[in-house]
Amino acid sequence: MLPVVEIDKKKCSTPFECKKCLQICPQAVFAVAPTKVERFKETDPENYEVQAVFRNKCVVCMDCVKTCPTAALRVIVGGYD
Amino acid sequence: MCELCEKYGEGNPWYLNPMNYARPLYRKIEKDKEKEPMILEELRGPINIIKPLIDLMDNPEAFKKAKEQFSKHQERMVGQVVSLEDAKKMVEIAQPITKIDCICRRTFRATLEDGVQRPRSCLGLGIGMFRWEEWPERYKGGVEFLSTEEAKKHLEHWHKRGMVITIMAFGTPYIGGICLCDYPDCIAIRMRLDYNVIPFLLKGHQVAKIDYEECIGCGSCAQRCQFGAVKMEVTTNKSNIDLTRCFGCGVCVYTCPQDAIRLIDRKRFSTLKEEW
Numbered sequence: 001m002l003p004v005v006e007i008d009k010k011k012c013s014t015p016f017e018c019k020k021c022l023q024i025c026p027q028a029v030f031a032v033a034p035t036k037v038e039r040f041k042e043t044d045p046e047n048y049e050v051q052a053v054f055r056n057k058c059v060v061c062m063d064c065v066k067t068c069p070t071a072a073l074r075v076i077v078g079g080y081d
Numbered sequence: 082m083c084e085l086c087e088k089y090g091e092g093n094p095w096y097l098n099p100m101n102y103a104r105p106l107y108r109k110i111e112k113d114k115e116k117e118p119m120i121l122e123e124l125r126g127p128i129n130i131i132k133p134l135i136d137l138m139d140n141p142e143a144f145k146k147a148k149e150q151f152s153k154h155q156e157r158m159v160g161q162v163v164s165l166e167d168a169k170k171m172v173e174i175a176q177p178i179t180k181i182d183c184i185c186r187r188t189f190r191a192t193l194e195d196g197v198q199r200p201r202s203c204l205g206l207g208i209g210m211f212r213w214e215e216w217p218e219r220y221k222g223g224v225e226f227l228s229t230e231e232a233k234k235h236l237e238h239w240h241k242r243g244m245v246i247t248i249m250a251f252g253t254p255y256i257g258g259i260c261l262c263d264y265p266d267c268i269a270i271r272m273r274l275d276y277n278v279i280p281f282l283l284k285g286h287q288v289a290k291i292d293y294e295e296c297i298g299c300g301s302c303a304q305r306c307q308f309g310a311v312k313m314e315v316t317t318n319k320s321n322i323d324l325t326r327c328f329g330c331g332v333c334v335y336t337c338p339q340d341a342i343r344l345i346d347r348k349r350f351s352t353l354k355e356e357w
Contacts (some may be wrong), residue, residue: 019191028265
């Protein structure tokens, strides 16, 4: 079972500016991307979203959970966190 | 035999054929197709390519199937490692050349490369670059047009710092850019090494070979290899390059203080010439 990283989107509102989890993860599991891209328009910061992509590489070190300033992250392995 | 070279290069390396830089300037816009979300999905960056695949990893059967599907995508997108020499030949062919930020680095480490954190490191090629303003989200912070000489210096600078030079074709065989890549934030290297998805990153036309007479066993090449092909062999106290794992990027060549490593054409090894 791959670890599941739950991200509370309400708490994680400006992921690109914060980027703490993206840069601390030793396995580079996370990615941040705009939820939509429009022609002739830059995406607003609130329309960015963090996702845990490379979950199979996650070693459950919990660095991301510890570093998150808004406590938006939970790492769940086999149903337990 | 290199399939892409047979198809698009008349037997020579396909990326040195000027035809493959000549994507038509004007294309007929099919009204319905323009609204298809696929274009926008691609502009969201590499996240859309990889996430659905990894989400299937709990189910080995489905994962295998999805991977096979991926391997058929060569017509849409293909990448390959090239040596610094070949990349320099490419910037002599391609016009215009622009410095753009790396979408992988932005997606996986959230760096903007806005000139403060890191300068723009990738090169965008071709007439599409004139239309960068259409997609401000992709070309955040703008693009910078370079002369051929400037582009060569740019490639040298990053390559000597340890970046792998790769080329990307969007709508094969049309070459869209020269990337300067670094594991783990480069999606192409990562897909190939961690998930064995091949067409996103083919091996280069060369392999790196060590001259044992010259090697002093300093190990600087082993530190740089991104493909796990080089290690310091304790027994001989010299570096060892596994040619079957080597992608031929040449990063080790430029870090060797003894000039002991050379890039040799893959074709010269009968067992490696089919290895891409």
